[in-house]
Structure formats: structure tokens, C-alpha cells
Amino acid sequence: MLAIQVTKPGLNNLQLVERPIPEPRRGEVVMRVGAAALNYRDLEVIEGSYAIAYDVPLIPLSDAVGEIVAVSDEVRRVKIGDRVASTFWQGWIDGAFESADTTSSLGGPLDGVLAEYIRLSSEGVVRVPHHLSDEQAATLPCAAVTAWHALVTDGHLAAGDSVLVEGSGSVSLFALQFALLAGARVIATSSSKSKLERLLTLGAHATVNYAETPMWGQEVRQLTSNRGVDHVIDVGGPESFQQALQAVRPGGQISIIGYLGGKTGTINPLEIFQQQVTVRGTVRVGPRKSFEDMNRAIATNKMHPVVDKVFVWTEIRDALNYMRIQQNFGKIVLAF
Amino acid sequence: MLAIQVTKPGLNNLQLVERPIPEPRRGEVVMRVGAAALNYRDLEVIEGSYAIAYDVPLIPLSDAVGEIVAVSDEVRRVKIGDRVASTFWQGWIDGAFESADTTSSLGGPLDGVLAEYIRLSSEGVVRVPHHLSDEQAATLPCAAVTAWHALVTDGHLAAGDSVLVEGSGSVSLFALQFALLAGARVIATSSSKSKLERLLTLGAHATVNYAETPMWGQEVRQLTSNRGVDHVIDVGGPESFQQALQAVRPGGQISIIGYLGGKTGTINPLEIFQQQVTVRGTVRVGPRKSFEDMNRAIATNKMHPVVDKVFVWTEIRDALNYMRIQQNFGKIVLAF
Amino acid sequence: MLAIQVTKPGLNNLQLVERPIPEPRRGEVVMRVGAAALNYRDLEVIEGSYAIAYDVPLIPLSDAVGEIVAVSDEVRRVKIGDRVASTFWQGWIDGAFESADTTSSLGGPLDGVLAEYIRLSSEGVVRVPHHLSDEQAATLPCAAVTAWHALVTDGHLAAGDSVLVEGSGSVSLFALQFALLAGARVIATSSSKSKLERLLTLGAHATVNYAETPMWGQEVRQLTSNRGVDHVIDVGGPESFQQALQAVRPGGQISIIGYLGGKTGTINPLEIFQQQVTVRGTVRVGPRKSFEDMNRAIATNKMHPVVDKVFVWTEIRDALNYMRIQQNFGKIVLAF
Amino acid sequence: MLAIQVTKPGLNNLQLVERPIPEPRRGEVVMRVGAAALNYRDLEVIEGSYAIAYDVPLIPLSDAVGEIVAVSDEVRRVKIGDRVASTFWQGWIDGAFESADTTSSLGGPLDGVLAEYIRLSSEGVVRVPHHLSDEQAATLPCAAVTAWHALVTDGHLAAGDSVLVEGSGSVSLFALQFALLAGARVIATSSSKSKLERLLTLGAHATVNYAETPMWGQEVRQLTSNRGVDHVIDVGGPESFQQALQAVRPGGQISIIGYLGGKTGTINPLEIFQQQVTVRGTVRVGPRKSFEDMNRAIATNKMHPVVDKVFVWTEIRDALNYMRIQQNFGKIVLAF
DSSP states (O other): OEEEEBSSSSGGGOEEEEOOOOOOOTTEEEEEEEEEEOOHHHHHHHHTOSSSOOOSSBOOOOEEEEEEEEEOTTOOSSOTTOEEEEOSBTTOOSSOGGGSOTTOBBTTTBOOSOBSEEEEETTSEEEOOTTSOHHHHTTIIIIIHHHHIIIIITTOOOTTOEEEEESSSHHHHHHHHHHHHTTOEEEEEESOHHHHHHHHHHTOSEEEETTTOTTHHHHHHHTTTTSOEEEEEEOBOHHHHHHHHHHEEEEEEEEEOOBTTOSOOOBOTHHHHHHTOEEEEOOSSOOHHHHHHHHHHHHHTTOOOOEEEEEEGGGHHHHHHHHHTTOOSSEEEEEO | OEEEEBSSSSGGGOEEEEOOOOOOOTTEEEEEEEEEEOOHHHHHHHHTOSSSOOOSSBOOOOEEEEEEEEEOTTOOSSOTTOEEEEOSBTTOOSSOGGGSOTTOBBTTTBOOSOBSEEEEETTSEEEOOTTSOHHHHTTIIIIIHHHHIIIIITTOOOTTOEEEEESSSHHHHHHHHHHHHTTOEEEEEESOHHHHHHHHHHTOSEEEETTTOTTHHHHHHHTTTTSOEEEEEEOBOHHHHHHHHHHEEEEEEEEEOOBTTOSOOOBOTHHHHHHTOEEEEOOSSOOHHHHHHHHHHHHHTTOOOOEEEEEEGGGHHHHHHHHHTTOOSSEEEEEO | OEEEEBSSSSGGGOEEEEOOOOOOOTTEEEEEEEEEEOOHHHHHHHHTOSSSOOOSSBOOOOEEEEEEEEEOTTOOSSOTTOEEEEOSBTTOOSSOGGGSOTTOBBTTTBOOSOBSEEEEETTSEEEOOTTSOHHHHTTIIIIIHHHHIIIIITTOOOTTOEEEEESSSHHHHHHHHHHHHTTOEEEEEESOHHHHHHHHHHTOSEEEETTTOTTHHHHHHHTTTTSOEEEEEEOBOHHHHHHHHHHEEEEEEEEEOOBTTOSOOOBOTHHHHHHTOEEEEOOSSOOHHHHHHHHHHHHHTTOOOOEEEEEEGGGHHHHHHHHHTTOOSSEEEEEO | OEEEEBSSSSGGGOEEEEOOOOOOOTTEEEEEEEEEEOOHHHHHHHHTOSSSOOOSSBOOOOEEEEEEEEEOTTOOSSOTTOEEEEOSBTTOOSSOGGGSOTTOBBTTTBOOSOBSEEEEETTSEEEOOTTSOHHHHTTIIIIIHHHHIIIIITTOOOTTOEEEEESSSHHHHHHHHHHHHTTOEEEEEESOHHHHHHHHHHTOSEEEETTTOTTHHHHHHHTTTTSOEEEEEEOBOHHHHHHHHHHEEEEEEEEEOOBTTOSOOOBOTHHHHHHTOEEEEOOSSOOHHHHHHHHHHHHHTTOOOOEEEEEEGGGHHHHHHHHHTTOOSSEEEEEO
């Protein structure tokens, strides 16, 4: 079978290699990959700029959907023929992150999904909603589970809550879609007029252009009749966090998920005290249980993830270069 | 002003009386009633069959919407001109029922809302969604808050959960509507084909005719691919509870809310153990906070309560007789 | 090595056999057993009266403590030399029971711990508190985790809560000890004066003799100034449940855990509604996370489990016969 | 009766005045004050340095215990002769701070407790544990409820958790005592050797001298075998918060409660993300329900608050000057 591996940093060093089709070891299954999706971490891992330096050679990428073609003897959870997605953490099933095997993430340190066939833990796969194509379902393992886990599993989102999503990165888009299907009110920000329009088309109740309104926290607050929003999915880094603190109501919550807007900037932690806010430094992604719960919500509400563009999987360099310029609105997917 | 009072049991003993317009005492407001709604408890109170015998003369009914026309000096929560609904418990604001004043229910022991002007605690009113008429908003204080409190406040309903609602009583209809706007999957039961159709029209994902399928618990379970439902809003009494135990998944919850189907029948409590179910004997209605949270969800999702029929308020006897035959689908409302 | 196995029902059919010392397969460890403990389920499994009929030959028993003497290659959670206990569910790490492998219980269907060396999942062991001997620590995997999971993990016990424990079975004794170390108030029942005295010695704040007071529910309520208890750990079956309903406060919770007092009897489920109680049909035992959390509490508070009697492990028949007469106060342990 | 009031800023401007004994208005009770306690806010209010400038003349102080000597007609919650404490928020009974009347705090804007007789809401008093003297019970309304609400009501402290308390301010001392009675492990910090000894005497499991170890966060972490503490009660301001972030485990929580160590300093909010910590900007004090729950825990465990010194209430200036130098270990109380 074919696989693509990292041997040294750099997109140009990705190698297409021939490997034997893997056999399932005890407790494992083998999936024939149908589609995969890119996350920004994948680019960092491939370029060598990720926080962790994994051993090479490494097959990158963590998000895949495909069909199970082999299972080891004692596996009962799934069977040959099941269409499943990989879970980012092969060893985090449910509950606290303390209960996870923190060395079990795909695409580093474990070999990832950029291959025709991959070996996964029988506990590290979930069935995906029938109404989604492989390309659509492949978007779910990281970005969607991250949004769901922060907003629903940990955030206990209720209908009627208001949610602020920042920008149009993939986690923000999923947060917007999940908030809407859960009956919440969504306020979205962007610096691009065309993206603001697409956010409204997706269902956002109100939008704020943060390029035009640098102090957008107050404007978001006004959009809630000055009550403040209940939840913020904060992906923008310290400057954005500063505004989020203005936007959220006393007793509300800010889930810090990323730093797309930069890593520099500081706050006085007493502002958290003065605003009576709960700030949650989220865990990476979430457990399998969050993925399963999310899938039921996606299936019940016939939700479709936003796919920006599909590449053939061997065009991985083009796909990564496209991701790097951050003009996508929705996930970048690889078809096998 | 005019009011209608109970002096001795029986619909024919309701008296239309002239009373002075009330003045707000310390901590109170006065509302000019725009609409009121009936609950089955009101019929029982008027007929003298309610579990508690209240002192008479008593102005019955608990659910009203109207305009605040007077406030006592120190009141800041609301102001003259606000359109508000009454809360069933005038003295239950938030949190545990232990924190409620259990003698503060309207329509007994406190004078209720069947009058042109009523005196309420300034803490015992909530603003209602703008998109609802008085007649629509008057349906909310008991039946809707009961459903919301059981399903959302206590039940922590999440998108993708499955909810079983029994019959087409008002609490069940509200539970159906709230479950849908929160992204849940709804299975509804009824013994009437026409009502099953109306439940589907309201958005139920599946229905079961319990007249045709007396052992409907198993059928509901099959409709969930044998996983069982996550929540049951159980209003049908012991026989229905028996079926609910079959329908719910291990780890799921049954909220017991009433006994429309009768009060007799028993279960072996070990069945609760064997099914690993959580059974919650719900509190009556819920606190003001549940009402406020619910209103935000109703407003965000532009939900409209189901109103079956509107009577002029002085036709209270006709309205009560209509309620008694239980052919209504939706709330019975009184216009002022 | 030596092991004892069940081949056909009956204590007299237990066989002492010679087997090869197990090798760890992928993801497994091997423990040299230092002590084991009995649970009533073990007697039922051996006698063939358990609800599930497991395949034979089967090594029975689920609770063991010992030293890890071998691990498979990739295991990092534990290492050779660690002193650990087995978890009842080898495949339930954390979170909802839905996330458990329900075929992973020790002592059936998986081979249990009645052997000098046993093979366990590397995820199915937990380190035990240093201050406990092997004999003491061996009491923890089932009875203690059951009590902790019901009272703390699911019951969210807080200091100052009141807890009713029924009788002096092992789950009840652990519930009493955990409630005390968590700052709760404990009321205990028994039909034996000497056991009531021992319960007081263990720290119970008050006791009720249910032989002398068949309607003990009301008496328990009076011991709480008529407020009712916050939690009941209900192990006594339907008759005891009936009393528990009288003892618990509105909003309180009853965790149904067993049926030591018999399986027959019924209730009207509307009583749960009238009392506004939450009734939880508990899951069997609990996940590894509950065991780990419990161990921290035991270590912090230097708690010692109550051990009634220690047998040599090959005297398993004597130990089981001793358990059958139910005169023990505390766990029955086997030393290796 | 005598009362002491603020008319303009400054300790020397406190006036001892004669006022009529108050009469209860609708919904009110009158308490004859037996003891009161000081909080730092009282000093700030009297000196005019508090964040809010209240109207004068104002009777300061919020914490009192005494006997109810009069109640208005319809009051049923309490009766003449009851020994009760005042609640800081006269209008926050239970649930979310959103449900509180935020203008109902004693000692500003409402007249406080520095008077022989005071008027309180009938909903704004709680019975106090029998084993406490008035002087001891008067310490509870602010500092103790703050600690309880952060650690137990919002923090869901469980037995076996580890808690870091900073310094020996009153909230920290109560947090230490509550953590201990709930079966938690306590690590305490101070810059004074004699105070560290007193903290150990109170039951702290370990202590750190932050004067000797400026980077004390790492040392605290080591005291937990590098797991990190579960809860931090952070009272020290931004610099202390920085260390707290080092001390807490992933998934643990920091409750920001004050700024005794100063108000300046900043953090990069991404550190909260990297550490996967939950940071809670706590509400002021807590609702009546937290006070009631706390009292049950205090009574069950016969806990005694730490009283540093008792002054005669008319020596308020001496008491405030004593508080200003911050040499107290425990509460400063006024006897009437």
C-alpha cells in the first residue's frame, strides 16, 4: 500500500512510500482510508514547528474516515465493514483527561492516517452519521470534537444561551453550527465582509467586524442587551481574550482553545475576578464519548460540516500550502 | 374591578365579584391582567378535589400575563409599563426547592389571577418574549416551566439526546417543543391517530400509538436502535412508568411529572436498579430562574406555544368544562 | 503456579490446578497475587446461582492486590514492582457506563484472581495506598468502589450532608466510612445490638434498630429534625426501599445498590413523585477513575477498611461457607 | 438604642448616635445584635477607599449574630427568639448571582449591623450552629461563606482532593478548615514561621514559606508528587496567581477571591490554556443556601472558627486599627 511519511522537517521532504498493509495486533483494527482532513497542527508537525518533536519517520495527520477491513480476534466493539472515523486520542475514551493515555495521539507520536490502510485501536474508532459522505465525516475528529467538548461536554450549553465565536476557523465554524442546533444564539466575528456574510448564511444571529471595531468586546455586549454572552469560544490569543472578557456576562465562561491571532499580550488576572468569569483552558480535542455524543446530535439534526476544498490525498503539499494562507472557509479534505 | 372567586367547591359556585383595585404593598407590584391560562390543578382547586384544601374566598388560577400598572417605592426589578408573566411560586427565585417559600403559590393559598388587577411580589414576575401575544405568553408559567425545569434545568438535556414524551397534555407538548429546539430527537405517544399526526406536524421524529401497542416501552426502545431513550417525561402514572422503564437506556432518566393515566399500579423498585435508571420525582413547576432561561430559549428560537382555544375570562365555567373532557391539544386560555 | 477453578456449579467442585505462569500479551501485565477478597457475587458464580452463567473452566473472584512482575512491551502506566489492585471492570476507565467494555469483568467472563499469578489489562490496575496491607487493600475493588461511586462520583456528597446506611454489609460499611471522612452525618441501621454498637464505634452519629422499629423510615427522619436525609445507600431490597422513601428529604437521593433483604415487594412509583426524590439504579461497581479518587481519599485520611477474617487462599471453601452465613462485620479476605 | 454611623470618610468620623429601635416592615425581622465581625471591606467603606461610594449616613459592617426580637405579620421562616446570623446579601437566596438583588448588601448600600438593633429581611437571616457562641458565629457571614461557596458550592470539593490555601487571611483559614473537614489534603503558605506553625496546628498537611521560596508554585507541585493540586483558593493577587498556575494540576481549578498581595502584575492568558486549568472569578460571598449548607457541615463536624480578638463594639476604631496592621490570625469580633 502507499503511505506518505515525514522523515525530516519541511513540506518538500514528505515521502510517498510503499509499505505492507498493516495487520491488526491484539485490540486493533485496520481501516481502509476513504478520506482524511487537515488540521493546522499537521502543518506544524510536518514543518517541524510543533511544540513537540516526534520521532521520524512518521505518518502525519489524525483525521480519517474509512471502512474497517480487519479486526483482531477478541474485538467486539466494531466489525469488518463498519464505516468509522479515527479518534485523535486513541487512548481517551471518556471522562477526565487524567484518564487518557497522553501518548496516544495520531499523527505523532503514533503513526497517523495519511496512508491507504491504517492500524487503529479497536477503542479508537467511532461510527459516523449515515447522511455524511466520507469527505464530510473526515472533518470531525479534531475540530468538531474540540468545539463540541468545549461547548457541550464541558460547557453544558443550554438552549437560549448566547455564544460568541471568533473568526471563521474550523473550530469556530463547528462551534457556530453546534450552538445553533442546540437552540443557542450565536454572535460571530470576522475581519472580512464576505466571511461575515457567510457566517450569517450559516445562521449566525449577529456579527461584528473586528477590523472595523477593534474594541469589539463592548459591541458584542451591546448585542446582548448588555447582559453579556454566556459562552465564548476563544481562539484568537491574548488580544482577543482581552475583548472576550468585555463580551462575557458575569458568571459566563470563556473557553480558551487557541491563538490564531497571535501568542503575545497579557492581562491582569484580577480582571477575571472583577468580571466574575470562568475561564477554561481547554484540553486538546476531547474523548471518544464526546465524539459519539456529537455524532448523535449531527445525525439528529442532519447537520453538514463545511468543507472548503477536497484534494486528492497525494496532493498533500498543495493542500498544506492552501491551508497555510488561511483563506479557507471550512475544512480542507483529502480524498483517497 | 371585577374578580372571580371560589367560596365553596363546585364550578357553579364561582362568583363574579366587585373588588377594589389592589395597591402594591412593600415589595409588590400590581398587574392589569391581559390573559390567563388554565391548568388541571385549577379545576381540582375549584371543585375541591385538590390535595390541599385552601382557605376561601380564594381567587383561583396561577398563570397570567399583563402590564405592570403600579409598583411599591423600593422596587427596581421591574417598572410600570413592563409586560410580565406571573410565576407560580411567588417565593421561589432560583436554586433548590428547599430555598422556596412553599406557601407562596398563586391560586391557592395566595389569591390567584382570575381578576382584572392582581397584586404580585416584585420578585414573582418575569418579562415575556416580544414575539408572543398575551394569550400565547399566558400559557407559560406552569406547564412550560414544568417541562423546561425537568428537561433542561434538572435534566441537562443536550443536543442529540432522545426524549420520550407521553400523550399530548400541555407539559408533554412543551417538552416536545423544548426538546426539538434544543436539538434532541423526540418520540411521542398517543392513543389518537389525529393527535399522533399533530405531534408529527409539531416535529416529533417518531410516534407510537399506545392504544395499539400496550407494551409500547419495547417499541420505543426499538425506535432508538435498542439503545433506549435518554429522557422520559413521564406524565402517565404507574402503568405508563412501567413502560417507561422499558424504553429508557441504562444511565438514562425518567422524570415523573404527573399521573394523567391514573394513580394505581406498582413496580418493584429493583427494576430501577436492574435498568440502571435515574428516576426523578420532580418538584412542582420550577423557580423563576428556569422561567427566565426558558424565555430566552423561546425568544431565540421564535417558538410559539400551542394554544387550543381562547375563552373570554368571564366564561371560566365553559373553559373549565372544556378542559375537563380533555379533548384539547394545547393550552386553554382566557382573554381579558 | 497454582490456581483454583470452577468447572461445574458447587463449592465442592472447585479445583486446585497447576497452570503455567501467564505471560503478558499486548497491553497486559502480570500480577503476583498477595491477597484477594470475597464478594457475594463470587459465591453465586461458584454455586451457579448468579444471574449470568459464565463459560467454564473459570477462575473465580475479582478483588486482588499484588505486585506486578511482568509487563508487555509498550506498557507505560505501571511498571514491574508496583503494588496494585485489580479493577472489577478491566475495560471501564472513566465516565459513563456506556463507555465500558461490559464483557470485561473479572471472575466471569474473564478469568479472575484466585491464582498465584494473574494476567490483567495494563489499564485495569491501580496503585493502592501505602498505609494499607495487601489484606486491607484487597477489600477495595468491588465493595469500596461501589460505595464511593454511588456516594461521591454520582452522589456528589458534600460535607454536612446526612447519609443513611442500611445494615452492616460491606458496601454499607464503606459508605459509612467514606461519609464520615467527607464530613457527612451518618445514620446506620441494623437488627443486631452488637452490630449497632460497632457501627457507633466506627463513627455513626446515630443508629436505628430495624428489628425493633419496623417503620424505621420515620425514625430516621426524626433523627434529622424531620428534614430527611440527603442520601440513602439502599441495599435492602423493596421493603427497605419503602422505608428509605420515608427517610429521605425532598430533593434527596436514594441509590439502589442491592437486595440483601430480599427481592420481593412493590411500590407505587408516584411515591417517588410525591416525595420529590431522585432514585438512582446504580451501575455495578464503578470505573477505574472512581477507584483512583477513592484511594486518594483513603490515603489522605488514613482510613482502614474493616477486615473481618483472613483465610489462607486455598481454604476458599471455608471462606465461602463463612460468608454464606452472613455473620461477618467487614470483609472476608484471602492471603496468598 | 445606640448605633455607630459613617457620615464622612475616616475612622475618626465614626459617630455614636442614638436612634429609635427599628420596627419590622412587611417581610422584615428585627435582631438584637449579640456580636459582629469585621471584614476588610468594612475598613475600606469607612475610610472611603472602597470601590463603591455609598450614600451616608450609613451604619457599617455586614456580619452579625443575635436574637430575633420582632417579626412582621406574615413572616413564617423564623420567629421571635431564634438566634440567627445576617446574610451579606439580603436578597440572594440560592442559585446564580444573576438571581440576586445586587443592591441588597449590608454595610452599604443597606444600613449594616453596627447597632444594638437592626432590621433585616426575613429571608436574610440563617440559624447558626448551637455549639458556637455569638462571637464565634458572627465570623461566618462573609469570610466563611466566601470560602465555602468557592470550594464546595462552586468547586464541588471531594474527599481526597488537594487544596492550596494562600496565607492566613480569614477566607484562607476557613478554606483550610472546610477542606479538612471534607476529607481533603491541605497545603498552606505563609511568609511567617509562627503562622506556618499555627497552620500546621490547625491541620494543614504541608506548608510552604513563600518568603523563602519565591517560586513556591513548583514547590507546592512537588508536595503533590508532581500531580498538582486540585483547587487553589487564590487571594494573593496577580503575582500569587502566577505561582498558583504552576501549582495546579491540568483540569484543576483556581478560584480568584482577592488581592491581598497587591493588584499589579499580568499573565499571558495562554498560560491558562497551556496548563488546562479552570480559573473562576468568584462572586462576592455567596447565597443564603451556601450559608445554610455550610452551617450543617460546621455543626456536624463541631468546627470552631478561629477568633483572634474580641473588642467591645463601641471600640470599633481600635478594632479597625488592629485589622489594618494585618497581624491577626483569625477573625476580629465585636461583642455587644
